[in-house]
Amino acid sequence: DAKTTQPTSMDCAEGRAANLPCNHSTIxxxxxxxxxxxxxxxxxxxxxxxxxxxxxxxxxSLIITEDRKSSTLILPHATLRDTAVxxxxxxMNNNAGNMLTFGGGTRLMVKx
Amino acid sequence: NAGVTQTPKFRVLKTGQSMTLLCAQDMNHEYMYWxxxxxxxxxxxxxxxxxxxxxxxxxxxxxxxxxxxxxxxxLLGLESAAPSQTSVYFCASRDPTYEQYFGPGxxxxxx
Numbered sequence: 001d002a003k004t005t006q007p008t009s010m011d012c013a014e015g016r017a018a019n020l021p022c023n024h025s026t027i028x029x030x031x032x033x034x035x036x037x038x039x040x041x042x043x044x045x046x047x048x049x050x051x052x053x054x055x056x057x058x059x060x061s062l063i064i065t066e067d068r069k070s071s072t073l074i075l076p077h078a079t080l081r082d083t084a085v086x087x088x089x090x091x092m093n094n095n096a097g098n099m100l101t102f103g104g105g106t107r108l109m110v111k112x
Numbered sequence: 113n114a115g116v117t118q119t120p121k122f123r124v125l126k127t128g129q130s131m132t133l134l135c136a137q138d139m140n141h142e143y144m145y146w147x148x149x150x151x152x153x154x155x156x157x158x159x160x161x162x163x164x165x166x167x168x169x170x171x172x173x174x175x176x177x178x179x180x181x182x183x184x185x186x187l188l189g190l191e192s193a194a195p196s197q198t199s200v201y202f203c204a205s206r207d208p209t210y211e212q213y214f215g216p217g218x219x220x221x222x223x
Contacts, residue, residue: 032210036212041200041217042216042217043116043202043204043214043215043216043217044155044202044204044212044214045214046211046212046213049210049211087154099145099157099160099170099171100145100155100157100212101157101171102147102154102155102156103154104153104154105154
């Protein structure tokens, strides 16, 4: 599975959009981009995933560049409860166990 | 649905003691996983299961054993606990869309 690179930490003002970048320059054609987050002491929570097209759900938007070498997770109106570590993960959707490989993630701090 | 539950929430062991962590899911998922998370680190996969009666090794399987006798339960065993196994343990199950659902975690301290 391709590796990802994320900034260690980011700050965002409450009510503003939080844009979290992720580089995955070695991603292969059949690997998806997944985003999870982990709020302090809790289990990780699924946010969104995509292959080529941009995706949006009730939690966030995912923008994937045309060459698929990077992506951005957008929280449109960040709240204090969005303070968490955000993990960008790439892997293939097959039936070989689908192990999620978690890197260090980005620690997002939403400030009042 | 309760989702994914883990028992116990906290445990303190002495070196050499054994214990079993229980993970249960009520979503009828085939795939289940055990991860560990050390302070300031991402999660690392210990073992996983692709269905009842099957298990496989993950990234860091040494010192652990698992069993999946029933589809809804995935047990993680420590035969002889070591201080290096002090960690937070998370269980997860996977749905057909490949989304993983995580339990609340078990905090284990080995002294």
